[in-house]
Amino acid sequence: MPFTGHVAPICAVAQALVTRGHDVRVYTGAAFRRRVESAGAALVPWQIAPDFDENDLSATFPRVVGKKGLGQLLINVQDVFIRTAPAQVEDLRTAWERTPWDAIAGDEVSLGGALFAEQTGGVRATVALLPLNLSGTHGPPSGMGIAPGRNPFTRTRDAALRAAVPLISRPLRRPLAQARAAVGLPPSARAFDKVAFSPRLVVASGVPQLDYERTDRPPSVHFVGELRAPTTVAAELPRWWGDLDGRRVVHVTQGTQNIDPSDLIRPALEALADRDVLVVVATGVSGRDELPFAVPGNARVAGFLPYAELLPRTDVVITNGGWGGVLAALSHGIPLVIAGGDLDKPEIAARVAWAGAGVNLKTGTPTAAKVAAGFDRIMADESFRDAAARVGADLRSRGGAPRAAELLESLV
Template identity: 30%
Template structure:
């Protein structure tokens, strides 16, 4: 008998397709799925067969349009400024609004499990208040502090020796400290939902029955130990609905094919796209440059060997590609790795520097700065094209992703929670010794 699931999503760019992939898989298995989401996502939600429900009081945005972007992190001058906008405009600031809308939906239409992207602490609060099992989805490498491993966001390699571990403890404390400014708003949401306050924002992220990491385990630091409720369930590599399904047009010829893709949301990436196109014009390659919904392809000037398009199904292109040039958004990075294609990463912000560092750690790509010249970009592309070790590493990761995703572990984990705690029966028991260790 099918179960009822409520998903809570926000217009978070690359975080949306993986979450909708999980929702679609549940629908295909006969379950009923409702999705609370921004108005800009409702058409995409309906396209997978889920029932779309718009937020009532929570923020509504469209990251492909700078005038409608809630966070507007492209205006921040520093990484700390970027972080503060996410904290104050999505994670903590409007937590009471997200909690109110989610709790109202759960009361009107009881669900067996609430599934939400991990940054929506307001939605997680509502699930806790309603007493239903809660699953958070991390759509990047695991982003929260752990006893082993460097802090997220700095792109650091694993520490070695006592000094390295001391470095990680100090830097982790520094990266966690800015969350404190969001605690009053989060606790106001918890109080309004009938819950006691929490001591820290970081602790609130762990108040879930499962955190499913939609990322290859091999891409994370191998020595890290994770909390018992965390499961690495492998990436979702479905193309977004707006990319279309038609076989993409490719530049003619038999020269190595380069796929270029920066963010699907607005990050002031116009100039970077043009520098990449200029770089590729100096190389014996052909390239497909997809701008995504945030940039008009007609505004990107490109040489004859670079075809510019708004969108294309990347999975189809990657079957023929020799290298991907990307901002190192998690979605594009793992799709490329799943296809055995090495990367040239040009991080623009957010979690992209972290993802790029993990790609480099496994030997599947190189990183250049977002202000790199066309000549520097061209050298990086040549290095990856002419260095067989990069493709070998990408193919090794591809084999590991294939093994990891042969079974849909995300769906299995969510269904397991639904079976253990039917709607109305209260909260599912948290992980215990019987549930076994975190999958590695």
């Protein structure tokens, strides 16, 4: 799917496959052409499928306006992932007829790839770029931001929630059925995750520590840590980069979606304005190097920042909980303060807190006082940094993109 947080790790896997001698094409939005081609792959752009701007979803999908929480999640899944799938299938068929491929791998919301593989009987894998959202027999359903129960009462709660999933996901049934019918597939009672995830191979970003150490994952799931391409070109650094020298650095980010800076960036800046730290803010939009409000003297702002250079110099990350950024921080052993409010962010925050590697603020719009309290907990309790180091060591040991490429090779 044409989101920066999806394209970047997919391109890392593509680059690893190219390095191993394979011909790779990446089907995604035209805005990512340079990123795809820099990985050595060829772009297959969305054409019949409605190529959209991730920073302005409502321009293409007007129903997402004003939606929050579960309402936003269900609308996003319906309109962005499911209803675009038949057109994705048409694009993929055109590409297939031009030059067939041996295997197709898609992220876990690229329903078009899943339907095309089902339609043609082709070999398919899933590269999971989000917290693993496979249904299972233990714990609560993924996505609710609830840690698995540890006593009879909470285990009963988990079982009740699992039983309620068909009712909760009922709004997805009709769009799924319509998408299948539109591409000539027979009706199916399978839920979204059973359609989207390959039953043969799931290459999952992350580590079991960030999956509640669940024991009900199928043998097709292989955790590979962080999917990141090696840095080969020196990044252009902001003019103020030298200000980081000798300072305790706190990085603040709201990712690339739901990026109203008043949600998290403003309260974080207010919380840390009088602290002896340098606050480094990423706005999440290329070229947007300023904020629409005054910033304190200990803050520096840029659109995007080179994590390969920034994270080794960062002490704490304050984030809305985007999975890619969380994995990047933890790979460097950095503890997190997470304000996850929408989509998969509450789930990510709950997983990091369960692993002991961060503080879950349990809201996407915290007050400055709440951010300050979370930051103070991190600074006062070394267990957060110790847990982040453990998770980071596991992430680094899993092989990353080269291991993902090795697993995908096994398909053919």
